[in-house]
Amino acid sequence: MSADRAVGTDFEFGDVDVSYHWLAVGSLGVTMVAYLSVLFHITDIVGGTATLAALVAATLLAGAATARRLRPLQAAALAFVLLAVGLVGYYLAVPSAYLVALSLGKVVADNVALLTGLSVLRMTEVGAWALGVAPAMVFAPWYLVLRRRYALAVGAAGTALGFFVLTGDLSNFATLVGTLGATASLGFGTLAHRGGTAAQVDILAVVLVAMVVLASTVSVVPGGAKSPILPGSGASTPTVEQAFVTNEERVSIQGSIRLSPKVRFTVESSEPAYWRVAAYDRYDGNGWIRTGDATPYRSRPAPPGPTRSVVQSVTVEAERMAAMPAAWKPTRLTSGDRENTRISSLGAFDPVGALREGESYTVVSRVPDATESQLRRAGTDYPEYVEKRYLQVPGSSADRILQRTNRITAAANATTPYEKANAVERWLESNKAYSKDISRPDGNIAESFIFDMQKGYCTYYATAMVTMLRTQDVPARFVVGYTSGQRVAEDEWVVRGLDSHAWVEVYFPRIGWVKFDPTPGGPRQQVENSRVEQARESNVSDVDTGESARGTWTPTTTETTADPGGTETTADPAGTETTGPATSGPDIPARQPINPGDGIGGTVGEFTTTDAGGGASGDEGGGIPISMPSREQAALGALVVVGLLAAARRIGLLARLQRAVWLRWQPRRDPETDVSRAFERLERLLAGEYREREPGETPREYLAALQSRYDVDDRAERVGTIYEQVRYAGATDDGLADEAVSLVDELVRDRRGLLGR
Structure with missing residues (x-):
């Protein structure tokens, strides 16, 4: 089916027709994943990821089940009730909740603060808040997109996305992905309502990728950061303060x-x-x-x-x-x-x-x-508020850090919190070199420093020690x-x-x-x-x-x-x-990590350009350092590839490339299929050089006509003979298939041979 001929509600993707409606649903799902990633990040930090996943799954099922049963106004009321119940649950979880819940002014003030840049992660009971707001954030856009109310669905999802942009909790990359998903959902929704062509889909893809490229490479302020999206593109190295x-x-x-x-x-x-x-x-x-x-x-x-x-x-x-x-x-x-x-x-x-x-x-x-x-x-015997506030570690890295810290404390025979703190402190001092000239790792900082990095400066040491102690149930x-x-x-x-x-x-x-x-x-x-x-x-x-x-x-x-x-x-x-x-070793008494009253003198600073052993900072060993792309860079690269493919399809380059590959490469299956495919390749080659086979013209007549007029290479005639033997005489010899494929490969490589001797 021609990309420019078909007008309807389906998009032809290879041999599969994909509904524009479901493309709109999938695109909106990308936007929802972008902002829900904040909620899952919250529960990874404070706990409750399994509960959040169950809530999201249940809400998605509820949205699908009610999409044809509830009217839009009824669904809007349900979404409002879900949000209200979630917020009430959050405020009841806050200390002195019975006073807070009755204070409308406090509720309004907190939410205004969030909308003016207060990170949700600063909220004391942020886990309860995440679980409370998740159902409403999922239900409203999901119900609307399934009802084919695409603009309203994008509006609901965009509101949630914009909320986390305002709080500063959504990364630039996630914001870009969410925006692209919303734009694509609106575009595919329009095509689903009005019908469209595959060429319009190509244009939409090119526009989306252009948004990515511009956002990733253009600085708003001349001389500012190279890219607001790509990591590691800041304008300058910050001072420590x-x-x-x-x-x-x-x-x-x-x-x-x-x-x-x-x-x-x-x-x-x-x-x-x-x-x-x-x-x-x-x-x-x-x-x-x-x-x-x-x-x-x-x-x-x-x-x-x-x-x-x-x-x-x-x-x-x-x-x-x-x-x-x-x-x-x-x-x-x-x-x-x-x-x-x-x-x-x-x-x-x-x-x-x-x-x-x-x-x-x-x-x-x-x-x-x-x-x-x-x-x-x-x-x-820690107070409850201390245990609740100072033992938190992101769940995605807790087990690995716990196992390493267990080995460190066991090797030092550390049993009390003080002994464990000393053991961790000494291990970090002894096993990590000091340098201010480092590359910031992707992912969890503490986990990267403990397991992967060889050097770092004070924030890395302190972060690692706090997380290691918290896995030992030592508040830090x-x-x-x-x-x-x-x-x-x-x-x-x-x-x-x-x-x-x-x-x-x-x-x-x-x-x-x-x-x-x-x-x-x-x-x-x-x-x-x-x-x-x-x-x-x-x-x-x-x-x-x-x-x-x-x-x-x-x-x-x-x-x-x-x-x-x-x-x-x-x-x-x-x-x-x-x-x-201080020298450390098995015969050296443990250090006291408290102020002894005096003895801190001189310019006790923080950074050095040499490592802990006194050598110059730098990577050990030779060779060319290889930097693996980050997940953001890999995703952006994939999006650019999609855009290039869409542009190539729009101008016909992709079709020409597909034909060229099809002509030059033939996978092998069985003799009959192989010979038929070989003859199809020969016919495509002859049509490009001379003319197409006319309707009703047999393969023998076609080849004979070309031979008489253009003196075509005998190899073409031999492929036609093999095709007749397999197609009409039932010959299924592997040797015949090998010969036919080989002859066509030769003719493709040497097109001038088609002109005869």
Whole structure:
């Protein structure tokens, strides 16, 4: 059937006629899969994937069963009821639900926040929300498309798709795929209503692929990202603070990052510490999310265990700073703008807006001060809210990480949570090289770092340690902030952008959150000091304060202490400080991952261009590195191929290519079929060179006429003789079939032979 002749509701795909209606249904299904992938991603993170799959399947069956029984208005009412019931179920799952469910203002405020960029993953009970909204998101578009209300179906599916675009939870690639599916569904639906030709389908395919190509290669802003869709196409390498120390509710883990040697703030403190900015509780495989809402400032209670008081006065040296770094746990603000300070859901002090250069504040922190013995005896009697919030691991990677962590803890004879934390911390330090120059892996970051990557930087180490501990039922969370910085006086530190860092906090009953740092500290200080010196020589502004330019302050006597990150700091009278990794081995006592009170000095930074062994960073071994395409790149490539095939079909190139392949290649079956196919190929070849066989003209008459007029090659006549023997005399000799196929192959290769000798 000619692609340009047939007009109707079916599309000819090879030997199969496919209804335009079902093409529209399938295309809408692609859109639904795009936005439902967000819900399945949510349940993979927090649990409930099997329940969600059952709900989706049941709703699809219900939509199919009611498509011919319910009127559109009745179906719309049912969809509304499904959504209302789902949202009520979600709000009843939230703590203090009886108050929340009665607060219409709270319901409206939450949904407005979602529509203005609040990720659904920040919702505390996001699993209940996903299960609640799934039936309505499935039923409405599915019912409508089966009822052949294509525009309304696309509108319903597009609304769900657009919702997740607004919340920021739908990736650019999924958005593109969902949009293509909606466009195709509308196009095929129009053809189903009005009839169409295969040529129109080709045009639709070309248009869809053109959308893909433009979205994948054209930057909206000149000089911006090369591609908003293809991964790894960012405009520039982000600084570490842009990557994860900006006090946002969501942190995406980057690939390679840069260092900033500029001063961010100074601290006057009774002792050095890690200046904590923010913590994150929910891991989604790509980064970290802080769930819950911030509250107005108020004094906070101290951790439940033994603590010591640390008073810090912080002065902003940068143009602006959207955070209030402080040692954990900040309990009260003794100076500063309390009215414009809030407390995050995980206990950090945050400014409303940003602090400006010259602004200062003073914080009193109660730092955990438990002994190693107390940590070992802490046990596992965790509060319910801690277990519910800090043991989550994406289900798709949990089992594999659990098995590896089991082997690590078993090898270290670790039985208590403290021993397991030490074992995991040491394993990461010993088995992963440190480098800021890496490629971001596809898929789950923690799983990739644990099993596939040989090197990484602090966010990779911390992410891996948190997920490994959570598979051991040890509550842990991801923390970002700054290391202590350059010590410029007995009680003063200068903190630069290169001091930004990520580490881990582990919860111990009756003690609280305790810091662990799995990132190896070996050559960091030397490299970072070199980075500062280079910036000074290049006259980079804001690299120093008046105090830091005079050098690092050290005590007048030499002393060595162990810091909470597992490094040893040696202060000598010569005025220098060095840091190095604590030696680990079977005869070395376990390290204490808590602030001992002093001993963190120098420019304790985060990144280095050398690996943990001190060698230059880079891939080991020779050869050409081979990069496998990502799933997104492979899918985009497949779509481009489809578009090229549709364009080739539209201009007739595909048909010509098909004829050429058919003419040159013959699969073998049985003698009779092989000889018949060989003669068909010969007839096609002769028709192209001379003329077609006329109706009623026998093969013998056809060949004889060509022979008499054009003196055609004798091989053609021999193929005709074999064809008559097999076709009319019943000969079924394999040898005859081989000869016929071979002769036609020769004639195809040497078309000039058709002109005779």
